[in-house]
Amino acid sequence: MKYFTYLSIGTLFGIIMTKSQAISWYRIYEMFRFDAFHMYGIIGSAVILGIISVALIKKYKFKSTEGMPISFTAKNMSIPRYLFGGTIFGLGWAMTGACPGPIYTLLGTGYSVILVVLLSAILGTLTYGVVKNRLPH
């Protein structure tokens, strides 16, 4: 039953990503060329509403459906980690036109070759795990 909840939320997410065309390589290319407002509108409105929602959750100390307080973990401060890691991610995002959410969604839309992108991303994650102690964090 719990898993059905996550499956449903995921299904909603997949439909949103598809219907808003956020899964489209073209929309990401267009975004990085600043040719259209579409992707900025999606991410921007999601973030603005997110900031308001998170602030309200903290202010009124909302609890999750399990009865636990909804908690937010602060991320450890570092510049090289986020800047270098983010830049590497951005290179891949602009190349494949897909971040991890759209990778999964695109599989469902029938682009089976995206499986190659997914397996390569898993390999990239594995490689990070192996070399991470040698990278600046």
Added chain:
Amino acid sequence: MERIIEWMSQPWPWYVAGPLITLTMLLLLFAGKSFGVSDTLRTTCAIGGGGKVSDFFDFDWRKQVWNLVFVLGAVIGGFIASTWLQQPEPIPLAQDTVVKLQELGISNPGANYLPEEIFSWDSLFTLRGFVMLVFGGFLIGFGARYAGGCTSGHAISGLSNLQLPSLIAVIGFFIGGLIMTYLLLPVILTL
């Protein structure tokens, strides 16, 4: 019902999609979880025995199974939307984008979600396709874990929680994205 499906089949504008992404994050928060898709890649490595090569994958992955179920839902959502809610028209891209892509050899920008020239099994066995699919995917997986999150974890969840590290990561996403779009893609696309 038919009219509802017809209405839902139109492309969704940003002011519908953005708030619904916030809703996705909120539903997960209220379910006691957090929104971060790239964690599933690490979980997959852990399930596959990655703990043997790095302690980074030596954790109780059972607590992360919910996220794999979530992304399985995303696959189903993609199937539902592309099967029953498919719009008939091409993606209304900016004219400048279309012209630029045609210059770079993409024949029909916006006709589908992805350019068939690159995202096909035939293309995988060309230099251009191999670089974009394999190398691109690798950078996503490596970079997301190095940065500790991807678009969902940093740009949506992190920025919503006013995390400076997430802002730095998002700036990084754009540095990488702009280098790729303006400097590297024009070369790669014409390989």
